Amino acid sequence: MARQERGIRTRREVLEAAAEVFAERGYAAATISEILSRAGVTKGALYFHFASKEELLRGVLEEQFTEKDIVPRESKLQEWVDVGMALAHRLPREPLLRAGARLMSDPKLQELFGRGPQVSWVGLTHRLLAQAGERGELLPHVVPGETAQFVVNAWNGVQLGSQIAADWTDLEKQVSVLFRHVLPAVAVPGVLLRIDTAPDRGERVVAEVERLPAPA
Amino acid sequence: MARQERGIRTRREVLEAAAEVFAERGYAAATISEILSRAGVTKGALYFHFASKEELLRGVLEEQFTEKDIVPRESKLQEWVDVGMALAHRLPREPLLRAGARLMSDPKLQELFGRGPQVSWVGLTHRLLAQAGERGELLPHVVPGETAQFVVNAWNGVQLGSQIAADWTDLEKQVSVLFRHVLPAVAVPGVLLRIDTAPDRGERVVAEVERLPAPA
Structure with a gap:
């Protein structure tokens, strides 16, 4: 359980770093090594969650919208x-x-x-x-x-x-x-x-x- | 009058060419010489209307909105x-x-x-x-x-x-x-x-x- 939570947190940190580097440099110019040093995680940890720069981008885009803010209401x-x-x-x-x-x-x-x-x-x-x-x-x-x-x-x-x-x-x-x-x-x-x-x-x-x- | 109309048309052609080159290459990478060859006008004609790439950009932006479509109405x-x-x-x-x-x-x-x-x-x-x-x-x-x-x-x-x-x-x-x-x-x-x-x-x-x- 603790390991799972750590995994979720690492994934989030990697995505945040990727989003920031993409936003600052542009997607084409961004490099995995800059994302690694920004996130402060190991190469192994990053590649455990994301196999490529494309997957990082897809991950960032998917996080832009979430259904978690739906609370059932009468209306x-x-x-x-x-x-x-x-x-x-x-x-x-x-x-x-x-x-x-x-x-x-x-x-x-x-x-x-x-x-x-x-x-x-x-x-x-x-x-x-x-x-x-x-x-x-x-x-x-x-x-x-x-x-x-x-x-x-x-x-x-x-x-x-x-x-x-x-x-x-x-x-x-x-x-x-x-x-x-x-x-x-x-x-x-x-x-x-x-x-x-x-x-x-x-x-x-x-x-x-x-x-x-x-x-x- | 004919000369003035020609001037207005040339200015418009230069702005269209500039807008297209800016949109395709990005503003930073666009060059005046590419705008010249796209517009098919002389260097003198372009510089008569616009002294610099910055002025071309300002011209393009100003054309994005016009008040000419206001027709007076009761409402x-x-x-x-x-x-x-x-x-x-x-x-x-x-x-x-x-x-x-x-x-x-x-x-x-x-x-x-x-x-x-x-x-x-x-x-x-x-x-x-x-x-x-x-x-x-x-x-x-x-x-x-x-x-x-x-x-x-x-x-x-x-x-x-x-x-x-x-x-x-x-x-x-x-x-x-x-x-x-x-x-x-x-x-x-x-x-x-x-x-x-x-x-x-x-x-x-x-x-x-x-x-x-x-x-x-």
Whole structure:
């Protein structure tokens, strides 16, 4: 068990170092040896987890989006908002997400990101919106797949704007603004009234996730 | 007059060539001599308009946003929508805008873009939204500067998503989706009802602008 935890921590440290080196040098110019010295792990430890630079990149991209911030709620629209707000809280604080977001400036990686983690994110939010529809939370004309895709794209644009203007210090506020602008087009009035889009919503969701018992 | 028109056309050709070379090679690696041979103009003609590579870059960035697509309307919210829809129509069709949007993938240029043309775009849309507010078109809680900034960021995110997924072939549809999602949070019902956000709105606005008499 202790060995397994150490393995998870090492994997995370290697991914953080890889993400930072990729973001600073560009993916093409980055070398495994620089990632090794940044992570402070042995060559054997790195290759135990990742066979190549490509696998490191795939690992970094996969970490950019996680389903762990979903806490079951009575309102599926609230779950949908929570995923976006929790990510806005995590991104400025987690080195792997910060470096990952900077990496997205590389057009070739944008493409990989667009076809990988972003597709997962659209898929998850599409499912949540479809469930919201089944429960009668959506206005009748809403097309869940369209709304899911639009909000993921808008979230990315808001992230980029916040990165350029404020080094992400206002990201939670800006993502809150996003949901306040979109929900009236999506939610029936009785649900709209009860959805929490406050800028500190993400912080509270992340705290809640961290108090949950770890999966067995 | 003929000479002046020729000068305007040459300037445009040089900017298109510069934008394309910057987008293909990256700004740092681009050379004036490659821009010259791409544009098919003389060195003298290029330097008559632009003294340096930096001035070429500034010229390309300035062309990314124009106020010429504003046609006065009874509804200022419609003018605001028209600016975003017309740009969505132009971008896939105008080499200078296509290359400019691809250029934005360079993080250093993103910064310049964020502080230059994007600030102008937010400024213009902020003014239009403030005018809409004075005319009673906005819901009482709307903060024009906040909405203007959010929609410019969201527009950029939608542009990037459409570029990656569809080489911009669905950009007009996606920007139409954007405005349909945002207007209910912004417009009073009586105005909302009359705003045209159809995907072909931008095409019609651009056609209208091109029929207008040229400024004296």
